[in-house]
Amino acid sequence: KQEVTQIPAALSVPEGENLVLNCSFTDSAIYNLQWFRQDPGKGLTSLLLIQSSQREQTSGRLNASLDKSSGRSTLYIAASQPGDSATYLCAVRNIGNQFYFGTGTSLTVIP
Amino acid sequence: GAVVSQHPSRVICKSGTSVKIECRSLDFQATTMFWYRQFPKQSLMLMATSNEGSKATYEQGVEKDKFLINHASLTLSTLTVTSAHPEDSSFYICSARDPRTSEGYTFGSGTRLTVV
Numbered sequence: 001k002q003e004v005t006q007i008p009a010a011l012s013v014p015e016g017e018n019l020v021l022n023c024s025f026t027d028s029a030i031y032n033l034q035w036f037r038q039d040p041g042k043g044l045t046s047l048l049l050i051q052s053s054q055r056e057q058t059s060g061r062l063n064a065s066l067d068k069s070s071g072r073s074t075l076y077i078a079a080s081q082p083g084d085s086a087t088y089l090c091a092v093r094n095i096g097n098q099f100y101f102g103t104g105t106s107l108t109v110i111p
Numbered sequence: 112g113a114v115v116s117q118h119p120s121r122v123i124c125k126s127g128t129s130v131k132i133e134c135r136s137l138d139f140q141a142t143t144m145f146w147y148r149q150f151p152k153q154s155l156m157l158m159a160t161s162n163e164g165s166k167a168t169y170e171q172g173v174e175k176d177k178f179l180i181n182h183a184s185l186t187l188s189t190l191t192v193t194s195a196h197p198e199d200s201s202f203y204i205c206s207a208r209d210p211r212t213s214e215g216y217t218f219g220s221g222t223r224l225t226v227v
Binding site: 043102 | 117217219
């Protein structure tokens with residue numbers, strides 16, 4: 001069964017700092033990987049989607065990379081802002097169409 | 112982009128009663144929808160896959176008689192928590208994928224269920 005792990009579980013950084021969130025998965029037979037943002041008590045907002053054939057995706061200050069063979073993905077956030085504070089979840093979609101979520105990284109950006 | 116609407120956003124009910132949560136795809140047809148549950152400080156766990164016009168597929172450990180799923184149309188799936196207990200208190204989220212695009216899944220805004 002696919003297992004998705006995110007490190008660190010929590011991260012606190014000063015405003016303006018660049019940061020990296022890590023996601024690892026045990027089964028490399030994935031269809032795609034998606035990064036989400038979740039604000040407290042809210043649903044999920046999709047940030048970036050990387051297909052299994054892709055190496056990275058960028059959107060604004062966000063850049064996500066995927067190394068399928070090693071079972072790793074990173075989410076890079078440049079010039080962090082207090083509004084970036086949230087929990088970030090990665091999720092892998094298996095070939096069989098099942099979604100597996102990571103444990104999440106709780107990010108706090110200090111003004 | 113694809114929009115999934117989920118209602119209610121919050122509900123408080125008494126033990127032993129039933130609660131229905133709705134998940135609608137607003138601008139696309141979803142033959143398959145997914146229901147997740149999230150306990151405090153934990154990640155989302157898939158509960159069941161809802162298939163339009165057929166029975167839902169439940170994940171191991173999820174009681175199908177307790178969590179009734181109905182997917183009667185291509186735009187609506189409902190999750191009914193029957194005979195709710197305090198341990199059913201959780202955050203429930205649905206998702207669906209717009210088949211017109213190659214994008215990932217869109218999630219509803221979630222329902223916070225509190226059973227007292």
